[in-house]
Structures are given as structure tokens and as C-alpha cells.
Amino acid sequence: MNLCVNCGIATTSCNTTGRRALNDEMILSVIRRWRTPQPVNNSDYICQACWNLAQTSAIDQPRQLGHRNVCLRCGRSLASRVTHLLHTGSSREIRIYNAIEEWIMPRTIEQGSHICHNCWVAADRAAVHMVSGPSTSSQESSHEEIQIPAQVLTEPPASQPEEDRNNQPEPTIVLPGYMRAVETERWCFIQGCQRTERYRVPLFTRKMLLNRYKYYVPENNRLCDIHLVIEGWDFLESLRSNCVQNFTAKHIQDMMSLKDVIDCGLLHFDSIDTMGEHVVHTWVGLNKTQFNQMFHEVPQLLEIPKASLALAAYLMKLRTGDSDERLSILLKVSRRTLENWIHKVRDLLTEYFVPRFLGLNHINRQQIIDRNLTIPKALFGNFEGIDRPIVIFDGTYSYIEKSSNYLYQKKTVKGIFYSRRCLYIGQGLP
Known part of the structure; x- marks a missing residue:
């Protein structure tokens, strides 16, 4: 949803609001002065009301808003809605405050900001699983101070319950060169993804992103079904606007636990227990329990070097029909090795x-x-x-190789209905 960069109203939810691109240098300079220190680019939008105010604004005139009664998160009008004031009076309100601040980055929560009831309920549910306090966008420089409400910085009174103290925002530090995704369970953490599926990010994917791309994904984040099985993650550099560089102590502890594996990929069937159930079923058509059961049914498979990879290669060939060259690249083996695996597994299963x-x-x-x-x-x-067994033998067509005998070809090759294939009718007697 596109929001007015000045007043925050949703510019696409109502035709009467209007939306103007910041392609006028004079208007852009006024909006930048009003929104300092928040970055404003010519790719942002403002509503028609803010556009009109910016046109008539004097140089020394303070910031003006085209719409005032607006939900801070979704941008909908609060004129006829139940509203909630964002403040930090209790532990529950602090958690909701932190969740909203995480979601609206790089914008900040201003004094007196309100949200609608739907956003309040969503933040209340999501805050239960969030482990960090408010974060700072990666676009901010490391020497800028994090703006935290004065109520949060004050020392809690002695009579305040211990639970309220534990819910105070945790201190954060900036790790240069590292990024993390915004914590949310409501959508795929890939910026711009609109798919509704929400799968938990597999452990091996989190390890791979941290070790290879220095990109940390919190434990409770979600991925859609498309991004769950992709191989290339080079597009992460374009997601910096949806990433943060501030980390809490819990984030760093989790990152240290993910650093134990150096070489991780999407398909590593030699340690199938660390793979996601959805990924395993997508590639081989079986779940992890069924895959492991194959070795109990045919223990001779264990005699093949790297038996798990060999069985996975054969099942992937049956499931996807991909070329041997592509499968060898996915499994990181030579094509000759892959073909040997497929032949051995096929013979043993047969x-x-x-x-x-x-x-x-x-x-x-x-x-x-x-x-x-x-x-x-x-x-x-x-x-x-x-009682006797009942057996029905059904004659059917089977494909055979074309004969070099012309007369036999003429009798066996059917017409257009069978696409001129060589067919053989087998017969069985009861």
C-alpha cells in the first residue's frame, strides 16, 4: 500500500485522496525539509492535499499535514474507526509499540500517533514472538542516536512488577557489514512479495544466508512457497531498504548458533533432517519419514557411497524429469557420478x-x-x-520399437488417432 510520505494517508485506498509523484523539485525540497531526517526521494508519493500545502508553503513555515487523523501503520482514516494511542504505559503497550516501530521503518513513531484497531490487534499478536525492541533502518549512519520515548528511558519505580522491567526495549548495537530482516510473521520477509503462503524459514536456509550473505533472518520470520525453494539469493543487495543493521543480544546469540555450519545449500540430502518438509516433498515427492523408510525396505541401497544423495538423485529424476546436467549442478556432483547413482538405484529398486x-x-x-x-x-x-480368486487380464497397448519390416510396420502402426506410434496388444488368458 502506497502511503503519503508526509501525512501517511493511504493514497491508493480512496480515489478522492489523490496521489502525486514528487517529480517537482520545488515540492520535493519542501517535503524533504518537512520530513527531516527521514529520507525522501522522487520515487515517493504524497497526497493531493499535501501537494497543495507544499505549493503555498513559505520557506520558514513549519510542517503542515494534509490529513491528521490517520492510522500510522496502514494509512487509513480514523474518522469512523476505533483508535489506539501508541504509548509505553504498560508491558503490553511496550510490545505493541515495538512491533509497530519495526513495521513502519524507516519512519518513526511521533508523539500522539494513533493506529486503528485492526493494526493494534495484529501488533498485539505479533509482539508475542518478537525478540527485539525498536530497530533503526540500515540507511541511518552508525553515529545517529536511536530515538526512544522518554518514558522508556526512565528508571522504573521500585513498586513496578518485575515483568514490566523485563519488557523494556533491549539495547541494540550496529554490526557493520551485517543485515537482518524485519521481524514479522504476517508475510514473506522478501520485500515486495505479495504471496499469502507463510512457511517457517528452514534452519539450513537461515544458516546459508548468514554465512554466505551476512544476512540474518530471525527465527519466527516466514517465507512464501516460491522463495522457499529458490537457489539464488544474490538479489538480497536490493533489499537494504527493508533491512536493519541493529541487533540485540538475543539476535547475536542466535547468530552464533547459526555459525556452526559453513557450507549450506538448499539441497543436501546427506543431512535430510535439517531440510524443510516442504522442500523435501517438492523435490522427491516423499516426506522425510518415507524417504528414510526406503533404506529399511531396501538395505542394499546403503552399499552405495553417499546413499542418501544417490536415492535423492533418482527420485528427483522421476519427480521433475530434469536433465542430468541440471540435477548434477543442484546436487553439486559430476554428471558421470549422477548417472552412475541413478543406474545403481534403479537396478536395486527393480x-x-x-x-x-x-x-x-x-x-x-x-x-x-x-x-x-x-x-x-x-x-x-x-x-x-x-471361494476362488478372481483375476481379470486386460489386454492393452504397449509401445514397441519400429520394425524394419515394412509389411509389419503397416499392420502395427495405427492411424492418426494413435499419433502413428508402434503398438502391441498383449493378451492374457484366465
Whole structure:
């Protein structure tokens, strides 16, 4: 939602509000003077009311607002809505204050700011899982002081409960070269993503982003289904406007626990327990329990070097149909090694796994009788009071290689209906 950079009203929620781009240098300079120290660019927008005020504003005139009764977060008018004043009078209000301040960066909370009831409820729910206090945008310089309300800085009275003291905003430090995502569970932390899916960020993804890109993702952040399975994260440099560089003690402790793994990737089936369930199912069509069960069903697979990767390569080939070259790049092995894995796994499954679950050899006569249905049993399976198995052999077409005999080709190749493929009709006798 696009907000007026001056008064904060949503410029796209109502046609009567109007929206103007800051392509006029005079208007841009006035808005920058009003919004100092917040950065204002020519890509920002203001409402028509603020545009009119900026046109008639004198040089020494203080900041003017086109709309005053506006929700600080969503930008909707508060004229006919239940409102809440943002202050830090209790531990619950402090948590809500911190959540709103985290969400509206790089804007700041001004004295007397209000939010609508919907935003208040959303912040109240999200604040339970947030581990940090208010943060500062990465665009701010390290020597700038963090603006915290005076009520938060004052020493709590002796009679104040210990719970209220623990909910005071934690001190933060700036780590040069490191960034972190804004803490939120309401949407994908990738800036601009509008997808509604919210999956927990897998542990291996958090480790990889921290070690390779120096980008910390808090534990409770979410990802959509598209960004959950992507391989390239080079676009993170363009997300600095949605990142912060201030870290609390809890953030740093969590970062230290993520630093134990140096080389992490999206697909590392040799340690499948650290992968997300959604990622495993996307690539191999099985969940982690089913994947591990394959080794109990066919223990001969364990004789293959790097058996987990070999089985994953074969299942990925069946699942995606990708080329061997692409699969070898994803699994970080040579193409020749990948092809050897696929051949070995296929031979072992064909020999030990398939006969146990397909064909007549995996079931005995009594099991077939037990599966007879009522109507077929009455028609075919009960003679002289003795139950008998019912087996139906259905002739079907199978593809065969083209014969070099012209007469045989003419008799076996069907017309346009079968796309001129060579077909063979197999027959079975009961």
C-alpha cells in the first residue's frame, strides 16, 4: 500500500485522496525539509492535499499535514474507526509499540500517533514472538542516536512488577557489514512479495544466508512457497531498504548458533533432517519419514557411497524429469557420478523393491480371495460353496520399437488417432 510520505494517508485506498509523484523539485525540497531526517526521494508519493500545502508553503513555515487523523501503520482514516494511542504505559503497550516501530521503518513513531484497531490487534499478536525492541533502518549512519520515548528511558519505580522491567526495549548495537530482516510473521520477509503462503524459514536456509550473505533472518520470520525453494539469493543487495543493521543480544546469540555450519545449500540430502518438509516433498515427492523408510525396505541401497544423495538423485529424476546436467549442478556432483547413482538405484529398486509391491508375486492366493468384492464374488468367485480368486487380464497397448519390416510396420502402426506410434496388444488368458 502506497502511503503519503508526509501525512501517511493511504493514497491508493480512496480515489478522492489523490496521489502525486514528487517529480517537482520545488515540492520535493519542501517535503524533504518537512520530513527531516527521514529520507525522501522522487520515487515517493504524497497526497493531493499535501501537494497543495507544499505549493503555498513559505520557506520558514513549519510542517503542515494534509490529513491528521490517520492510522500510522496502514494509512487509513480514523474518522469512523476505533483508535489506539501508541504509548509505553504498560508491558503490553511496550510490545505493541515495538512491533509497530519495526513495521513502519524507516519512519518513526511521533508523539500522539494513533493506529486503528485492526493494526493494534495484529501488533498485539505479533509482539508475542518478537525478540527485539525498536530497530533503526540500515540507511541511518552508525553515529545517529536511536530515538526512544522518554518514558522508556526512565528508571522504573521500585513498586513496578518485575515483568514490566523485563519488557523494556533491549539495547541494540550496529554490526557493520551485517543485515537482518524485519521481524514479522504476517508475510514473506522478501520485500515486495505479495504471496499469502507463510512457511517457517528452514534452519539450513537461515544458516546459508548468514554465512554466505551476512544476512540474518530471525527465527519466527516466514517465507512464501516460491522463495522457499529458490537457489539464488544474490538479489538480497536490493533489499537494504527493508533491512536493519541493529541487533540485540538475543539476535547475536542466535547468530552464533547459526555459525556452526559453513557450507549450506538448499539441497543436501546427506543431512535430510535439517531440510524443510516442504522442500523435501517438492523435490522427491516423499516426506522425510518415507524417504528414510526406503533404506529399511531396501538395505542394499546403503552399499552405495553417499546413499542418501544417490536415492535423492533418482527420485528427483522421476519427480521433475530434469536433465542430468541440471540435477548434477543442484546436487553439486559430476554428471558421470549422477548417472552412475541413478543406474545403481534403479537396478536395486527393480530387483528388491518393485517385486514386493507390484505384480502377482507380491501377493498370495488367499490374499486375492480376501480382496474379492461382493458382486464379483457372487458372479464369478463362489462355485460349489468354495471361494476362488478372481483375476481379470486386460489386454492393452504397449509401445514397441519400429520394425524394419515394412509389411509389419503397416499392420502395427495405427492411424492418426494413435499419433502413428508402434503398438502391441498383449493378451492374457484366465
